[in-house]
Amino acid sequence: MGSPLLLGPMLRYVDETSAAIWLETRADCLVNVRVEGRSWQARTFTVHGHHYALVEVDQLEPGSVSPYEVEVDGVPVWPEQGSQFPASVIATRTPGQRQRIAYGSCRTSVAHDRSGNRTHGVDSLRAFALALAEHRETRPDLLLFLGDQVYADVTTKEMQEFIRSRRDIHEEPGKELKDFEEYAHLYQLAWSDDANRWLLSTVPSAMIFDDHDIRDDWNASLDWKKKMEATSWWHERVVAGLASYWVYQHLGNLSPRERAADEMWQRVSRQDAAASPDLSASLDEFASRCDRDPESYRWSFSRDLDETRLIVVDSRVARDLTPSSRGLLNDHELQWFDDRMQGGFRHVLVATSLPFLLPLGLHHVEAWDEAIAQGAWGRPAAWVGERLRQAVDLEHWAAFQNSFQAVAAIATELADGERGPAPQTVTFLSGDVHYSYLAEVERDSGSRIVQAVCSPMRNPLPRFLRWFSVVMSYGAATPLGAAAAHSAKVPDPPFRWRTVKGPWFDNNVALLQEEPEGLTMTWHTGVVEHGDELHPRLEEVASITVPAKRDTPVSS
Numbered sequence: 053m054g055s056p057l058l059l060g061p062m063l064r065y066v067d068e069t070s071a072a073i074w075l076e077t078r079a080d081c082l083v084n085v086r087v088e089g090r091s092w093q094a095r096t097f098t099v100h101g102h103h104y105a106l107v108e109v110d111q112l113e114p115g116s117v118s119p120y121e122v123e124v125d126g127v128p129v130w131p132e133q134g135s136q137f138p139a140s141v142i143a144t145r146t147p148g149q150r151q152r153i154a155y156g157s158c159r160t161s162v163a164h165d166r167s168g169n170r171t172h173g174v175d176s177l178r179a180f181a182l183a184l185a186e187h188r189e190t191r192p193d194l195l196l197f198l199g200d201q202v203y204a205d206v207t208t209k210e211m212q213e214f215i216r217s218r219r220d221i222h223e224e225p226g227k228e229l230k231d232f233e234e235y236a237h238l239y240q241l242a243w244s245d246d247a248n249r250w251l252l253s254t255v256p257s258a259m260i261f262d263d264h265d266i267r268d269d270w271n272a273s274l275d276w277k278k279k280m281e282a283t284s285w286w287h288e289r290v291v292a293g294l295a296s297y298w299v300y301q302h303l304g305n306l307s308p309r310e311r312a313a314d315e316m317w318q319r320v321s322r323q324d325a326a327a328s329p330d331l332s333a334s335l336d337e338f339a340s341r342c343d344r345d346p347e348s349y350r351w352s353f354s355r356d357l358d359e360t361r362l363i364v365v366d367s368r369v370a371r372d373l374t375p376s377s378r379g380l381l382n383d384h385e386l387q388w389f390d391d392r393m394q395g396g397f398r399h400v401l402v403a404t405s406l407p408f409l410l411p412l413g414l415h416h417v418e419a420w421d422e423a424i425a426q427g428a429w430g431r432p433a434a435w436v437g438e439r440l441r442q443a444v445d446l447e448h449w450a451a452f453q454n455s456f457q458a459v460a461a462i463a464t465e466l467a468d469g470e471r472g473p474a475p476q477t478v479t480f481l482s483g484d485v486h487y488s489y490l491a492e493v494e495r496d497s498g499s500r501i502v503q504a505v506c507s508p509m510r511n512p513l514p515r516f517l518r519w520f521s522v523v524m525s526y527g528a529a530t531p532l533g534a535a536a537a538h539s540a541k542v543p544d545p546p547f548r549w550r551t552v553k554g555p556w557f558d559n560n561v562a563l564l565q566e567e568p569e570g571l572t573m574t575w576h577t578g579v580v581e582h583g584d585e586l587h588p589r590l591e592e593v594a595s596i597t598v599p600a601k602r603d604t605p606v607s608s
Contacts, residue, residue: 054078056081057129058240059239060249061122062075062252062257063255064256065307067144068146069113069114072108072308073106077104082126083123084107084122086123087142088119094107098329098331100332102236106304109142114145114146115146118143130253135246137185138250138254140250145357145358151194152193153192153195153196153564154561154562155483157507158262158510159201159509160203161210172511174559174580175510176578182587183589195252195255196362196364197257197258199265200264200405201242201301204229204238204265204289207227211241215229224283225285228267234292260305262483266289266294271368272442273378273425273442277373291336291339294343298339346382350370352364352366352370352389363392363400365381365389365403367406370384371452375426378426379452379454380456389462393462393463395473398475402480408456411525411529411555412530412550413530415533415545416532416534419456420533420539423541423542456545457545457546460547463501466499467498467499476571476600477571479502484505485505486557487507487554487557488554488555488575489551489552491550491551492550492552493547494548506561507560509559509560511559512557521555556593560575562574563576570597571598573598574593574596576590577591578591
């Protein structure tokens with residue numbers, strides 16, 4: 053039958069004295085985590101026949117690095133017998149330590165053999181994991197996943213085999229995911245290969261969804277949403293997607309205090325120690341409500357990491373799709389974001405799956421398309437604008453001008469010191485677009501405002517789409533896009549920005565390191581040597597320092 057441990061352990065939220073360890077087991081059980089002679093335990097809870105536990109480890113020493121072990125009903129299950137990887141550890145935060153964060157988005161789950169590497173490129177996350185295991189890379193304080201860890205709408209052959217084993221794949225929704233059971237299998241494919249499983253067991257992680265976690269262009273517009281709701285399968289999909297996201301991703305984002313206040317976790321924490329609560333019905337009802345009433349629950353979260361504030365923004369559920377008040381963030385979410393964009397930190401990091409600062413040409417095109425889809429050129433053009441928006445994914449921040457202008461004003465106020473002592477940088481971390489770049493706002497004074505994109509981890513654009521992306525984003529696209537936007541009476545952006553480095557299209561994982569002189573960001577890809585497909589070497593693609601002082605140019 054195999055190990056009673058099905059997935060994990062995954063090291064999730066970690067602070068100076070506590071850690072959360074998440075896992076999935078084959079059956080209802082009692083899970084023990086042992087650290088240096090002490091132990092903590094939790095009973096599993098059940099969702100649609102699957103069993104999960106989150107063990108809260110506390111009273112640890114700040115700045116400690118402690119190996120840990122996991123037992124299921126008294127049986128040791130981690131580390132796995134004969135593992136070639138180092139012991140998994142809990143590394144608590146050290147007060148005053150400068151942060152090192154790895155991040156990226158968009159990762160498909162196919163085999164790490166020649167065929168998988170040929171079609172999807174080398175998995176940069178696996179290359180990073182192997183470098184870390186071999187002590188060729190320094191362990192980051194956090195792994196930040198910015199969406200599309202799983203693809204519910206573009207499935208692999210392995211996922212389709214599972215779908216065929218349980219239903220007719222020729223009936224709706226076909227090769228796409230249908231329910232929680234299929235999501236559970238998709239997460240199993242995404243997180244079970246040996247290197248990445250070990251990586252997730254030993255480096256704390258934080259996560260936010262993007263569209264493919266549910267479906268391409270998720271909540272692009274009211275028209276898109278109405279079309280989905282008219283299908284026979286959409287309601288079950290979005291409920292399963294959000295329910296599984298809460299279990300597999302969101303739960304581990306929460307601090308102990310946030311978990312204690314979470315309505316679903318309260319159902320788990322009230323459990324009888326001898327019984328495993330079944331959350332299936334209540335979690336489905338919760339997910340349905342979140343889709344129907346986005347203001348009823350918040351998926352965004354914020355962490356203060358010593359002198360750095362990290363704000364992770366939900367840019368999918370929290371949208372307001374009402375044409376008269378269309379926003380990528382609804383009023384409730386925008387107020388939450390506004391409240392957290394405060395000074396007094398060395399760096400403020402805004403993690404949003406969608407790039408806030410697209411290349412200028414593409415920004416203008418998306419802003420123009422939103423305007424004509426809203427009726428700036430009349431009803432026939434509005435129909436064309438809506439079809440274009442959905443056809444080529446014109447639904448980033450630029451396509452929600454109300455939200456873009458509001459967030460740009462907030463970021464500028466913060467950078468100008470109007471919200472307390474100005475940070476050295478206001479840095480947007482993003483993914484989604486399947487190419488990486490660094491952009492900076494053109495400013496003569498105040499803090500630097502930059503956009504650092506890392507995408508994909510493993511899902512490269514076909515070459516003809518790379519050409520299309522460059523054409524749409526750079527060169528003549530900038531003045532032509534600006535002219536189109538002006539013709540539709542789109543307000544000018546409150547500032548200009550330029551691409552400092554990029555784009556490049558490798559599968560990448562990015563590393564952000566706080567330094568005395570500023571932020572150093574590096575992008576890394578995996579390279580196969582001597583035909584050893586399973587053990588790619590981590591290779592640096594680019595390195596850039598964003599200096600703290602404005603009179604110092606960005607270096608590469």
